[in-house]
Amino acid sequence: MSTPSEALAPIAIPRTVHFDRERWLTGAAALLVVLLLVVIVALPVGALVGQSFYDRAGAFVGLTNFARYLESPALVQSAFNSVGLAVISAVLCTSIAYVYAYGLTLSCMPAKGLLRAVALMPLLAPSLLPAISLIYLFGNQGLFKGLLGDLSIYGPLGIVLGSVFWTLPHALLILTTAMATSDGRLYEAAQTLGASRWRIFRTVTLPASRYGLIVAAMVVFVLVITDFGVPKVVGGQTGVLATDIYKQVVGQQNFQMGAVVGLVLLIPAVLSFLVERRVRRKQAAALSARATPYQPEPVKSRDRALLVFCTLTAIAIVVMIGMAVFASLATYWPYKLTPSLKNYDFSNMDGGGWGSYSNSLRLALYAAVAGAFATFVSAYFVEKPRHFGLLRELLNLLANLPLAVPGLVLGVGYIFFFNSAANPLHGLYGGMAILVICTVAHFFSVAHLTSLTALRQLDREYELVSESMGVPFWRTLWRVHLPVALPTVLNVAGYFFVNAMTTVSAVVFLYSPQTTLAAIAVLNMDDAGDVAPAAAMASLIMLTAAVGRGLFALAGHWALKRTQAWRQR
CATH class of the missing domain: 1.10.3720.10 (MetI-like)
Known part of the structure; x- marks a missing residue:
């Protein structure tokens, strides 16, 4: 008959192996996030820097x-x-x-x-x-030009x-x-x-x-x-x-x-x-x-x-906002100001039509989901693991890098990096995927910091208890961290939705005729002299952003009541 100590002895080895396995799985996952940020932020900026030292012939x-x-x-x-x-x-x-x-x-x-x-x-x-709005207020035919x-x-x-x-x-x-x-x-x-x-x-x-x-x-x-x-x-x-x-x-x-x-x-x-x-x-x-x-x-x-x-x-x-809306509803500025939806007939306008609005809506939804997920994961691997300090610092640095990179600079960098024939990711260029990636990268830092703040509200003892009980880190992430941070995650998704609907600078170099966005359509219609339809599209963008932000805010409020009722007692 075995003694109690002999019965318990074999358990110690698998537990140590479990700890080592969890540690390296966590490190590998954090490394993947680092590599992702290197690809979508650091390498495009590096490609832009490199191209400044070459001529058009590549010399x-x-x-x-x-x-x-x-x-x-x-x-x-x-x-x-x-x-x-x-x-x-x-x-x-x-x-x-x-x-x-x-x-x-x-x-x-x-x-x-x-x-x-x-x-x-x-x-x-x-x-x-x-x-x-300034054109309609103080332009050549503006209300207050004088x-x-x-x-x-x-x-x-x-x-x-x-x-x-x-x-x-x-x-x-x-x-x-x-x-x-x-x-x-x-x-x-x-x-x-x-x-x-x-x-x-x-x-x-x-x-x-x-x-x-x-x-x-x-x-x-x-x-x-x-x-x-x-x-x-x-x-x-x-x-x-x-x-x-x-x-x-x-x-x-x-x-x-x-x-x-x-x-x-x-x-x-x-x-x-x-x-x-x-x-x-x-x-x-x-x-x-x-x-x-x-x-x-x-x-x-x-x-x-x-x-x-x-x-x-x-x-x-x-007045600034109302002027754009009023001009978009005017039949023929400034001679016939009776209300009309003629300017909202984008199918008969240059710039991309209703397809551009549909593309922006898709981009906003994709960016909301992908951005909220990516920034939450990056914040988790910066804040929660106890090991790989240097890797976590590098991850945090890369996550904050987009704050210092203007959208136009990032967009030009994407041209050089993703449009290179030698890049295996070359196929993404010109499609919706590259727009989503660029938008998420452009607005990554603020969302990352927001998620980081939410995760810091949870004590590290959750990780210590999970490790001692042999619970995988991903289960703790799913069962503990995500429910507590869900209101913040939804607010971050709303942040990405609004910015994806309204952004111009980062994506102005990356769209194709099939992926023209609503904000780009505003530019194109203004260039073509269709200022009233441009005002109509800009007003529609603002309305969509407001509705989307409101829905995400309501979802965040619902999540707060469902997942954190204990905090309200």
Whole structure:
């Protein structure tokens, strides 16, 4: 008869083998995710960098292309234009957003919910929509053309106004978050010492929100300098880097010079990304665990002034969006303004017809599913495994890399990488798959960080208990992590859906006649002079994005109640 110790002895070896097997399976799965990100992000960017050193015949020419770029006054001027317009837009946008965010978070003005909802509406619209609205407001046949006097909306003025409109929600979200974390103890101390409201603002509010202000300015700067839609529609003869890339690649088929311009565009984007990351770390370090929420007290004069400012800003946003919708419903602008659906008959318009809208809807759905899955998996392998620290750091670096790569640069890189005959993935080029991959890669970082935040809410003890019980990591992932993070996963899917519907820059080089997208159709119709149908398609894009985002939000709310009812007890 065997003793108890003899009966238990053989179990120890299989358990050790199980641990080793799970460890290496986890490492292999994480390595696959790393390789995926290398293929869809790092290699395309590397291909763009490499092509800048070759000529059209494929011969290595070193820095010759860069020298030719510097010898072109028009291209150099475009770089200065891009930086100057981005700086002006960033200053205007962050100033407006700062006052608006102050009203939403640090005042007692009424209608905060409504004003916040209106301010976030541009997130659902392509950047082309405000540009088209500006044409109908201040263009040659615009309603208020006379208000501009000798100025023209086609040029720097149009670029700045359109850019401020569509980047305002991005700055607002950052600044409201920064102000919402204000330490109430500092305000109480200042009020106890008898400081005036202006002194409190100057010595407490402004220093507490300075990091958020810098980050918001950096984000707006990058968004404006890399945007293609607004300058393409209302830029006129004002050259910027984004349109220069398009002209070099599509207009002149000069891919090598397009790569050079792309690298020039990459420089300010990378520098802004590095500054933003450094500032965010300082902001996180400045937060105190002992901070108390600030509860503002009513001040009639301040609250009324903020309400007037926020209301006027909200009205401007509604007018910009409403103008595009109104123009799309006008029978014949500006002579016959009776409502009509003639402009929505896309089957009789150049640009792609209803097929382009169908393609965008497919792209949005595919990107929502693929993006939510990929970013959740990447976040899991960064956060949860206890081993392979170097591999996890590399994965996190690659997942954050798209934040520093403009969509236009990524799109040009996809041309060089996926359109190469030597690439076994060459067959993807020109199809829907390449559009989905590029869209997921373009918006990967924000979704990855969101999923990472959700997974960090779960203690690592779940993994330790699972390992000790011999439960495979994938079962823990499916039975524990996914249910808890499901609301976040659905919100991430909604994020991909909206951005896939509205994006232009990353996919403008990758579509084929069979995969033309709705946002691309807006560009094509505007180029053909069909501005009203372009406004109709832009309005339809915004409506679809709003409905899709609402459905994903409802699904996320349902998932929260079904899978995390224990948190609401």
